[in-house]
Amino acid sequence: MHIKNYEEFIDLLKKEQKDKAVLYAMNLLEKEKLTIEELYQELLAPSLTEFKCDVDDLEVCIWKEHFRTSIIRTILESSYLYIIKRVENIKKIDKKIVVLTPPFEYHEIGAIMVAHYLLLEGFDASYIGANTPKEEILSAIRAYHPDYIAMSVTNPYSVVVTKQITDEIKRFFPDVKIILGGQAFDNKEATHSIQYDYLMHSLNDLIEFGKEVQK
Numbered sequence: 001m002h003i004k005n006y007e008e009f010i011d012l013l014k015k016e017q018k019d020k021a022v023l024y025a026m027n028l029l030e031k032e033k034l035t036i037e038e039l040y041q042e043l044l045a046p047s048l049t050e051f052k053c054d055v056d057d058l059e060v061c062i063w064k065e066h067f068r069t070s071i072i073r074t075i076l077e078s079s080y081l082y083i084i085k086r087v088e089n090i091k092k093i094d095k096k097i098v099v100l101t102p103p104f105e106y107h108e109i110g111a112i113m114v115a116h117y118l119l120l121e122g123f124d125a126s127y128i129g130a131n132t133p134k135e136e137i138l139s140a141i142r143a144y145h146p147d148y149i150a151m152s153v154t155n156p157y158s159v160v161v162t163k164q165i166t167d168e169i170k171r172f173f174p175d176v177k178i179i180l181g182g183q184a185f186d187n188k189e190a191t192h193s194i195q196y197d198y199l200m201h202s203l204n205d206l207i208e209f210g211k212e213v214q215k
C-alpha cells in the first residue's frame with residue numbers, strides 16, 4: 001500500500017488544487033512509482049468512495065463532490081496515454097466488450113476504470129458512456145457486435161431498468177454475454193430475476209475472467 005502517496009494526493013484534493021493533483025498522479029505513472037492499477041485502486045477510487053465533506057452547507061458539499069469527481073475524471077482520461085503504451089506490449093484477447101452504465105445511472109467513474117482494466121488485460125474494450133438509453137445500447141450491440149456487455153450499476157434504483165435492458169439483450173442478442181458489476185450488486189440479492197452471465201466486483205475478478213476466456 002502506498003499510504004504516503006494517498007495522503008499527499010488527498011491533501012491536494014482537499015485543497016481543490018486540480019492542476020497539482022493531476023500533475024501529482026501523472027508523475028507517479030511517468031516515474032513508474034505506481035502502476036495504473038495501483039493508482040486507480042489505492043488513490044483514485046478511495047478518494048471518492050471515502051469522500052467526506054467537512055462543511056455544514058449541503059449545497060457546498062454537493063459542489064465539492066462534483067469538483068472532486070471532475071478531477072478524478074481528468075486523471076482517468078490522462079492515464080489513457082499510459083494504457084495505450086502498456087497495451088502495445090501485451091498479448092491481446094480477441095474478445096470485444098462494451099462497457100456502459102444504464103439509463104439514469106450517472107455514476108461512471110467505476111465503469112471507466114473497468115474499461116481501462118479490461119484494456120490492460122488485453123480485451124478490446126470500449127466505454128460508450130453513462131446514462132445510456134436502452135435504444136442506444138441495442139444500437140451499440142448492432143454496430144459493434146460485442147462478445148460481452150459490461151454494465152456498471154451503482155444506484156439501487158437503477159436495478160429495475162437494468163433488468164429491462166438485460167431482458168431485451170437476451171431476447172434480441174442471445175449470444176451476447178452480460179457482465180454485471182458495481183455497488184448496486186454488492187448485495188447479490190439485487191441480481192434476483194436479472195438475466196446475466198457474470199457478476200464481478202473487482203480488478204481480481206476481471207483478471208480471473210481474462211484467464212478463463214483464454215483457456
Ligand code: B12
Pocket residue numbers: 041044045046048049050051065066069104105106107108109110111113114150151152153154155156179180181182183200201202203205206
Ligand atoms: C461521485 C458520486 C456521484 C456523482 C457521480 C459523477 C460521475 N461522473 O460519476 C454524482 C454527483 C452524479 C452522484 C449522483 C448521485 N448519487 Co452518488 N456518489 C458519488 C460517490 C461520492 C463516488 C462514486 C464513485 O465514483 N466511486 C469510485 C468508483 C471507482 O467506485 P465504484 O463506482 O464503486 O466502482 C468500483 C467497483 O464498484 C467496481 N465496479 C463498478 N462497476 C463495475 C462493473 C463491473 C463489470 C465490474 C467488474 C466492477 C465494477 O470497480 C470500481 C473500481 O474499484 C459515491 C460514494 C461512494 N461510497 O461510492 C456516491 C453514492 C454512490 N451516490 C449516492 C447517491 C444516493 C446519489 C444520488 C441519488 C444523490 C441524489 N440525491 O441526487 C445521485 C444519483 C444519480 C444517478 N441517477 O445515478 C449513494 C448511493 C447510496 C445507495 N446505495 O443508495 C452513494 C454511495 C453516496 C452515499 N453514501 O450516500 N453521485
